[in-house]
Amino acid sequence: MGRVRVPEQHEGKRKEILDAAHRCFLRYGLQGASISMICKEAGMSPGHLYHYFPSKDAIIEQMADEYLSTLHTYFGRQETGDVATVLLSEIWSMSSWDDTAHCRILFELLAEAGRNDRVRDILADNTAGVRKLLAQTLRAGQAKGEVDRGLDPEHTAAMLIAIVDAAPMLPLMVPGIGFDESRKLMTAMVRRFLEPKAAEQS
Amino acid sequence: MGRVRVPEQHEGKRKEILDAAHRCFLRYGLQGASISMICKEAGMSPGHLYHYFPSKDAIIEQMADEYLSTLHTYFGRQETGDVATVLLSEIWSMSSWDDTAHCRILFELLAEAGRNDRVRDILADNTAGVRKLLAQTLRAGQAKGEVDRGLDPEHTAAMLIAIVDAAPMLPLMVPGIGFDESRKLMTAMVRRFLEPKAAEQS
Amino acid sequence: MGRVRVPEQHEGKRKEILDAAHRCFLRYGLQGASISMICKEAGMSPGHLYHYFPSKDAIIEQMADEYLSTLHTYFGRQETGDVATVLLSEIWSMSSWDDTAHCRILFELLAEAGRNDRVRDILADNTAGVRKLLAQTLRAGQAKGEVDRGLDPEHTAAMLIAIVDAAPMLPLMVPGIGFDESRKLMTAMVRRFLEPKAAEQS
Amino acid sequence: MGRVRVPEQHEGKRKEILDAAHRCFLRYGLQGASISMICKEAGMSPGHLYHYFPSKDAIIEQMADEYLSTLHTYFGRQETGDVATVLLSEIWSMSSWDDTAHCRILFELLAEAGRNDRVRDILADNTAGVRKLLAQTLRAGQAKGEVDRGLDPEHTAAMLIAIVDAAPMLPLMVPGIGFDESRKLMTAMVRRFLEPKAAEQS
DNA sequence: TATGAATGAGGGTTCATTCAT
DNA sequence: GATGAATGAACCCTCATTCAT
Numbered sequence: 001m002g003r004v005r006v007p008e009q010h011e012g013k014r015k016e017i018l019d020a021a022h023r024c025f026l027r028y029g030l031q032g033a034s035i036s037m038i039c040k041e042a043g044m045s046p047g048h049l050y051h052y053f054p055s056k057d058a059i060i061e062q063m064a065d066e067y068l069s070t071l072h073t074y075f076g077r078q079e080t081g082d083v084a085t086v087l088l089s090e091i092w093s094m095s096s097w098d099d100t101a102h103c104r105i106l107f108e109l110l111a112e113a114g115r116n117d118r119v120r121d122i123l124a125d126n127t128a129g130v131r132k133l134l135a136q137t138l139r140a141g142q143a144k145g146e147v148d149r150g151l152d153p154e155h156t157a158a159m160l161i162a163i164v165d166a167a168p169m170l171p172l173m174v175p176g177i178g179f180d181e182s183r184k185l186m187t188a189m190v191r192r193f194l195e196p197k198a199a200e201q202s
Numbered sequence: 203m204g205r206v207r208v209p210e211q212h213e214g215k216r217k218e219i220l221d222a223a224h225r226c227f228l229r230y231g232l233q234g235a236s237i238s239m240i241c242k243e244a245g246m247s248p249g250h251l252y253h254y255f256p257s258k259d260a261i262i263e264q265m266a267d268e269y270l271s272t273l274h275t276y277f278g279r280q281e282t283g284d285v286a287t288v289l290l291s292e293i294w295s296m297s298s299w300d301d302t303a304h305c306r307i308l309f310e311l312l313a314e315a316g317r318n319d320r321v322r323d324i325l326a327d328n329t330a331g332v333r334k335l336l337a338q339t340l341r342a343g344q345a346k347g348e349v350d351r352g353l354d355p356e357h358t359a360a361m362l363i364a365i366v367d368a369a370p371m372l373p374l375m376v377p378g379i380g381f382d383e384s385r386k387l388m389t390a391m392v393r394r395f396l397e398p399k400a401a402e403q404s
Numbered sequence: 405m406g407r408v409r410v411p412e413q414h415e416g417k418r419k420e421i422l423d424a425a426h427r428c429f430l431r432y433g434l435q436g437a438s439i440s441m442i443c444k445e446a447g448m449s450p451g452h453l454y455h456y457f458p459s460k461d462a463i464i465e466q467m468a469d470e471y472l473s474t475l476h477t478y479f480g481r482q483e484t485g486d487v488a489t490v491l492l493s494e495i496w497s498m499s500s501w502d503d504t505a506h507c508r509i510l511f512e513l514l515a516e517a518g519r520n521d522r523v524r525d526i527l528a529d530n531t532a533g534v535r536k537l538l539a540q541t542l543r544a545g546q547a548k549g550e551v552d553r554g555l556d557p558e559h560t561a562a563m564l565i566a567i568v569d570a571a572p573m574l575p576l577m578v579p580g581i582g583f584d585e586s587r588k589l590m591t592a593m594v595r596r597f598l599e600p601k602a603a604e605q606s
Numbered sequence: 607m608g609r610v611r612v613p614e615q616h617e618g619k620r621k622e623i624l625d626a627a628h629r630c631f632l633r634y635g636l637q638g639a640s641i642s643m644i645c646k647e648a649g650m651s652p653g654h655l656y657h658y659f660p661s662k663d664a665i666i667e668q669m670a671d672e673y674l675s676t677l678h679t680y681f682g683r684q685e686t687g688d689v690a691t692v693l694l695s696e697i698w699s700m701s702s703w704d705d706t707a708h709c710r711i712l713f714e715l716l717a718e719a720g721r722n723d724r725v726r727d728i729l730a731d732n733t734a735g736v737r738k739l740l741a742q743t744l745r746a747g748q749a750k751g752e753v754d755r756g757l758d759p760e761h762t763a764a765m766l767i768a769i770v771d772a773a774p775m776l777p778l779m780v781p782g783i784g785f786d787e788s789r790k791l792m793t794a795m796v797r798r799f800l801e802p803k804a805a806e807q808s
Numbered sequence: 809t810a811t812g813a814a815t816g817a818g819g820g821t822t823c824a825t826t827c828a829t
Numbered sequence: 830g831a832t833g834a835a836t837g838a839a840c841c842c843t844c845a846t847t848c849a850t
Binding site for chain 2 (some may be wrong): 027028029031040104108109110111112113114115120123124127128131153155156159161162163165166167169170172173174175176177181182184186188189192193
């Protein structure tokens with residue numbers, strides 16, 4: 001009796017739209033990408049697109065949510081070794097990070113977050129989870145004497161995220177620098193930042 | 203006879219427009235701010251505005267140039283003391299940096315730089331000058347033994363700029379954190395990053 | 405074998421749709437109410453709705469027909485007493501008339517009738533029946549000497565309908581006036597209008 | 607220094623737009639007439655139209671205001687003779703009233719007033735002025751014994767306006783009836799309504 | 809210099825309607 | 830009978846830009 005609504009198909013279409021939107025946002029920016037562009041990219045009419053999303057803002061928000069959660073999920077995986085190594089290996093294992101283009105959208109979101117409360121909340125929510133995990137790891141490191149005990153774990157975790165998110169700036173600002181260079185520098189920086197001072201080690 | 207072109211007056215008007223544009227871009231984003239908004243903000247008709255700038259892009263580009271050069275000029279002033287202190291005091295003396303809103307435009311520019319070659323060049327050019335100055339300072343610090351000799355001055359300088367530019371992310375991502383906190387953390391981080399390792403000091 | 409078409413069920417569905425449409429037209433106007441609104445109100449998919457009506461216009465037309473016939477049917481019931489009393493009691497017994505909102509749709513239809521020939525015909529057809537009944541009553545009243553013999557029954561009947569249909573205007577135009585007030589005034593007006601002049605009565 | 611803003615020219619353009627809008631609203635209804643239609647009718651681009659009016663609603667509202675004030679202004683002119691004659695001569699002197707098409711828009715406005723508060727206020731405001739004048743005339747008539755003293759002047763005035771505004775219904779509902787017929791009927795009706803009862807005349 | 813009139817393409821969104829299932 | 834996917838034209842409105850004065 002009638003065509004049955006297939007939730008997976010519905011979600012599939014939503015995903016297609018989000019992917020198309022992501023590509024367009026990447027090329028033209030959040031405001032520069034138009035609905036009709038996204039429709040063309042997704043091979044879909046505007047009326048149909050609005051069957052799946054109520055507004056462009058809704059698309060941006062969900063895209064932001066998924067993008068950030070994917071981006072930051074890498075932090076969560078537990079590995080062994082000294083704390084700094086664990087942290088950094090996790091950080092650099094973010095697959096999309098080796099593609100300058102793919103992470104460029106972060107700046108769009110940061111810019112948007114300055115104006116759009118919903119996007120700011122999404123950013124904050126997504127960061128919060130990662131921050132907790134990082135803070136835990138840092139506390140464990142402090143217990144083992146691998147991380148300076150003078151650092152506030154919560155704030156330090158926030159700082160680390162900001163630093164990592166700042167990484168894609170370098171290739172933009174300095175044409176000559178590559179990803180490996182900036183990664184090595186970042187690694188060194190974080191390692192030195194975390195390690196206990198000589199005085200404490202005794 | 204006839205009206206003489208007064209270059210200073212001309213430049214004055216351009217400055218007014220750029221200021222108005224800056225305020226609008228801040229509130230609505232580079233793409234969200236319209237020419238008519240800027241006209242209203244500058245108390246000027248569109249026809250008149252186009253007498254001073256050939257296009258909106260030209261306004262954005264010049265605004266970016268002035269904004270970035272102002273932002274980074276603070277690096278250039280020479281002071282005394284150990285290198286880290288000098289660097290950091292310069293960094294934090296950036297007046298606009300204590301206002302979250304004022305530096306939000308940086309993200310707009312970074313986002314734009316990912317798409318717009320002209321803006322990327324402007325970003326690169328502006329950063330280049332500062333990088334050279336910072337690298338000089340770093341080299342001097344290495345000579346005096348205040349800065350780790352294992353660090354490449356050029357790359358480290360780039361890193362420092364990225365780090366500082368990343369600062370405004372924190373309040374966006376972590377609602378609780380203030381400017382003072384993030385500044386203290388950044389300061390500690392940079393100081394530890396730069397200082398020579400215990401082994402080297404001997 | 406196979407499903408048998410059940411005409412009553414079919415008509416039931418049509419009625420549901422018309423009722424839902426009526427509610428929507430009331431709230432948003434004939435043009436302001438959309439098919440998707442009506443579908444939601446009727447708890448029905450668009451495809452299904454189009455199984456019962458070929459177009460939105462068809463819905464409007466049938467709704468108009470039913471609405472007007474319901475509205476004017478009240479005129480038809482015969483009662484006893486002097487003609488004016490009969491007429492007026494019938495007029496005011498129109499149940500939906502005591503709700504400003506419910507009769508608002510009449511204006512929509514009158515406006516539409518000015519443009520849409522089909523709707524105009526529906527309006528004319530529905531009025532015609534009532535007019536005949538009223539004219540009969542008026543003629544009977546004239547025979548009994550209760551109604552002025554100088555009045556043309558046909559035209560007077562039309563006039564009366566217009567007057568009654570104009571009633572809902574008052575609350576719209578004069579915020580302070582209520583339904584009871586306007587009803588009393590109308591009653592007095594019609595009574596005076598119909599009654600024979602003193603000279604004639606002798 | 608620069609093209610001077612000529613207020614008359616500006617107002618002239620506004621008037622042109624309102625006239626074009628009026629014609630379109632007449633043909634297609636308030637909601638059925640689109641901005642692009644109005645633009646075409648006014649020989650103007652949409653961008654330019656929005657230079658003169660901030661929204662379609664603003665156009666509707668001003669059109670309503672001007673239309674109603676023109677329509678009702680005829681009531682205000684003082685003439686001599688018995689009150690009923692004065693009133694009716696004023697009423698029927700409404701020039702646009704002899705053109706069925708021209709007054710059809712009233713129904714659009716009444717329908718709109720049921721949903722749109724702004725339009726309702728405009729309707730109420732415009733009616734209020736006329737009501738006061740009519741009430742005055744009625745009171746004068748009562749003093750001279752030409753109008754029944756039992757009638758409340760305020761409410762009766764409202765009633766009269768409603769009746770007159772209802773006039774254009776007749777040709778819509780009864781195809782055979784012309785303007786002269788309906789006018790004669792209305793005149794007779796109002797005259798009988800107002801005149802003192804025989805008992806009072808003594 | 810300086811103004812505001814003027815353009816028309818394109819913005820996001822909704823529409824009545826059709827179709828495959 | 831009944832669903833929801835799918836369309837594309839049209840909706841109101843804003844845009845960067847040009848032009849006559």
